[in-house]
Amino acid sequence: MRFTTSAFLLGLFASATAHFTLLYPLPRGDFDEDLEPNFCGGYTEVTTNRTTFPLSGGFFTIKTGHAGFTVGALLSTVADPNNFDNFSVNGVDQLAYQYAEEASAGTFCIPLNISAAGISGVKDGANVTLQIVFAGGDGNLYQCADLTLSANLTTPSDATCSNATVTASTTASSAAASETSTTTSVGVTHQASAAAAFLFGIVGVAVALL
Ligand SMILES: *[C@@H]1O[C@H](CO)[C@@H](O)[C@H](O)[C@H]1NC(C)=O
Ligand SMILES: *[C@@H]1O[C@H](CO)[C@@H](O)[C@H](O)[C@H]1NC(C)=O
Ligand SMILES: *[C@@H]1O[C@H](CO)[C@@H](O)[C@H](O)[C@H]1NC(C)=O
Ligand SMILES: *[C@@H]1O[C@H](CO)[C@@H](O)[C@H](O)[C@H]1NC(C)=O
Ligand SMILES: *[C@@H]1O[C@H](CO)[C@@H](O)[C@H](O)[C@H]1NC(C)=O
Ligand SMILES: *[C@@H]1O[C@H](CO)[C@@H](O)[C@H](O)[C@H]1NC(C)=O
Numbered sequence: 001m002r003f004t005t006s007a008f009l010l011g012l013f014a015s016a017t018a019h020f021t022l023l024y025p026l027p028r029g030d031f032d033e034d035l036e037p038n039f040c041g042g043y044t045e046v047t048t049n050r051t052t053f054p055l056s057g058g059f060f061t062i063k064t065g066h067a068g069f070t071v072g073a074l075l076s077t078v079a080d081p082n083n084f085d086n087f088s089v090n091g092v093d094q095l096a097y098q099y100a101e102e103a104s105a106g107t108f109c110i111p112l113n114i115s116a117a118g119i120s121g122v123k124d125g126a127n128v129t130l131q132i133v134f135a136g137g138d139g140n141l142y143q144c145a146d147l148t149l150s151a152n153l154t155t156p157s158d159a160t161c162s163n164a165t166v167t168a169s170t171t172a173s174s175a176a177a178s179e180t181s182t183t184t185s186v187g188v189t190h191q192a193s194a195a196a197a198f199l200f201g202i203v204g205v206a207v208a209l210l
Contacts, residue, residue, distance in 0.1 A: 020064035020071075020134045022143035023107070024159040025051035031143075039084060040131060040144035046080040053147040055124060056115045057154045059161050060097075060145075066136040067105040073097035073112060074131040077121035081129045081144075094119050096130065106165035114149060124151035 019033050028043035035042025062071060074087040075096035081087060087094055096117045102108060112130075114122055122128065126149045134141045 020062050020066070020069070020132075020136070020141060020143070022060065022132055022145060023063055024059070024061040024109075024156070025053055025130065025145040025147060027143045027145050036141040036143070037139055039082075039142060041142050043144060044082045046082070046129065047146045050127065050146045050148045052150050052153060053114070053130075054153045054156065055122070055149045055151045056113050058112045058114060058156065059109050059159075060112050060130065060132060061107065061109045061159065061161065062132060062134065062143075063107045064134070064136070065105050065166065068101075068103055069134060069136040070099050070101050071097075071108075071110070071135075072099035072133045074133060075114065075117065075119055075122070076129045076131070077119065077126060078129070079127060081131075087129075087131055089120070099133075104165040105167070106163065108163050109161035122149065124149060 019036055021031050028040060028045075028047050032042050060073065073096045075094050076087045077094075078086040094117070096114050096119065097110065097112055100110075114128070127146070128149060129144055129146050131142055131144045134143075
């Protein structure tokens with residue numbers, strides 16, 4: 001009985017919070033929540049409609065309803081990276097963006113200077129693949145974007161860069177979340193709705209039961 005209860009609650013927890021979307025650069029294919037724990041979010045094959053991306057001074061934008069997560073970005077210079085090995089050299093991950101924690105939920109535009117990472121093969125005209133790694137407490141999630149690097153492109157013209165934090169939503173439809181926008185810094189909000197506090201309390205119990 002205990003198992004049934006906690007399994008149900010964990011299922012609820014997972015469907016409510018454990019995903020993120022990559023808004024820019026565009027990922028390899030349509031978002032599939034069920035495949036997000038897999039390599040490249042389930043898209044193993046390279047795409048040919050690559051995003052032309054700045055070698056220096058770029059950014060990536062993610063959106064999540066999950067407050068309290070860690071995000072990083074792996075980079076592969078392999079032409080057709082289709083497994084995690086292709087994002088590492090001699091067993092060491094090639095990180096274009098070091099893992100960083102974020103306390104809030106919302107939309108985050110994160111600076112990405114690919115040329116600063118010191119990765120071999122990164123140069124003007126190079127085809128590379130970015131793999132965003134997101135950890136919200138219940139396993140890693142992944143999204144990949146295939147890029148062609150450009151030295152003379154500094155500000156992506158087809159994307160806006162701003163942050164907007166939301167009050168962590170705990171329902172499947174996160175549309176009701178209230179938004180606070182900022183283009184300079186992320187406001188760390190410790191307030192949660194009574195419903196959110198209640199659900200997190202239940203999740204705590206569910207985890208404790210395991
Ligand atoms: C490439 O095409 C796929 C399939 O139509 C699409 O999901 C993806 O967003 C496109 N990528 C870019 C960078 O436009
Ligand atoms: C980069 O990828 C594009 C699209 O797949 C391809 O047409 C082009 O030849 C590739 N460039 C290099 C330098 O490999
Ligand atoms: C990106 O990194 C390179 C190498 O460290 C540096 O020269 C350049 O100024 C950086 N660009 C930005 C926009 O920070
Ligand atoms: C990509 O990874 C696979 C599996 O580890 C490996 O066989 C292949 O040589 C790698 N490709 C390149 C270009 O390193
Ligand atoms: C930037 O470089 C690309 C090739 O990488 C070239 O096609 C384009 O004309 C260049 N743009 C400018 C403004 O120099
Ligand atoms: C958005 O938030 C991230 C993570 O805190 C931060 O690195 C970035 O500079 C912010 N972007 C803007 C446009 O404020």
